[in-house]
Amino acid sequence: MGFGVDIGGSGIKGALVDLSTGRLHGERLKIPTPHPATPDAVADVVAEIVETFDWQGPIGITVPGVVKGGITHTAANIDPAWVGVDADELFARRLGRDPDDVGVLNDADAAGIAEVRFGEERFGRGVVLLLTFGTGIGSALFVDGQLVPNTEFGHIEVDGHDGESRAAASAKDNEGLSYPDWARRVNRYLSVLENLVWPDLIIVGGGVSRKAEKWVPLLQIRTPITVATRQNQAGIIGAAAAVAEGIAH
Incomplete structure (x- = not known):
């Protein structure tokens, strides 16, 4: 325990x-x-x-x-x-x-450890990126199950803005965005990030992952996306x- x-x-x-x-x-x-x-x-x-x-x-x-x-x-x-x-x-x-x-x-590193240790077996293979969408965007990067700590990818610049300022779940709530409108922002953020890291898999988590069916199917990037098994x-x-x-x- x-x-x-x-x-x-x-x-x-x-x-x-x-x-x-x-x-x-x-x-x-x-x-x-x-x-x-x-x-x-x-x-x-x-x-x-x-x-x-x-x-x-x-x-x-x-x-x-x-x-x-x-x-x-x-x-x-x-x-x-x-x-x-x-x-x-x-x-x-x-x-x-x-x-x-x-x-x-x-x-976010802690959330990633939970997913890699206790989630699906494929979470421990290759370059895996976990992103938590909440007040901000947290990130955890793993290479064959080993953590690369403190990546802070929520703060990469996207179209002149701090990434999380427009794509965090709080931005959706604060600006009253619909799921499709917010998903377009998330998609843009992810497209910039995947070109930087080239992950094999992206895991999305945070509280908003409980409603993944409303926005994850709207994302259109080349990297496979899955929802965190332990969510929030x-x-x-x-x-x-x-x-x-x-x-x-």
């Missing part, structure tokens, strides 16, 4: 994870992300979630930004105060844990797996 916490721009979610099946063990707990989402405020919410489950083992935690050696170097959709923070130390101190029992990693639970599952495997240290 493991435990994962997924920090997003709108909500912070945590749950027990069955690491033999890659499924949540019981219900998850979701608490709205505090505003401003400062490190201390977020750490308080993470502590509330962990204490609710009375979990005493290792904890994997995702953040929406670049994480190298436990240090957060960017802050996408959370407070800029996260830049330069030793997230491993922050959470270990707030949770009263040994630093070796806490691992922090990029949220992938971050929690991947975080728990990553700390158990020693990836998130």
Whole structure:
């Protein structure tokens, strides 16, 4: 058994994870992300979630930004105060844990780990790109099942714009776009990205993947596309797996 916490721009979610099946063990707990989402405020919410489950083992935690050696170097959709923070130390101190029992990693990388470890067998072959569509666009790149961390492909320039500013699920909601209108933006974003990376497979996830039938069939790019098997639970599952495997240290 493991435990994962997924920090997003709108909500912070945590749950027990069955690491033999890659499924949540019981219900998850979701608490709205505090505003401003400062490190201390977020750490308080993470502590509330962990204490609710009375979990005493290792904890994997995702953040929406670049994480190298436990240090957060960017802050996408959370407070800029996260830049330069030793997230491993922050959470270990707030949770009263040994630093070796806490691992922090990029949220999309965690989602990708969940899919590659527990999804379809083909997810571990060739160049595979996972994209999470939510408040922003997260990305995780794998080569024969090995993670290339912190890719941040949501921020590639597409027609003079930051990619996620027009193609994230939040852009659809904020601008009141229909699924066909939003799918055209996603298609343009993906066409630019596939010319950069030339993946063998693209996995799409995030909360909007629960309604994949409304937009994924509208995408027309050369790369095969499939929907994430763990959908919006992938971050929690991947975080728990990553700390158990020693990836998130």
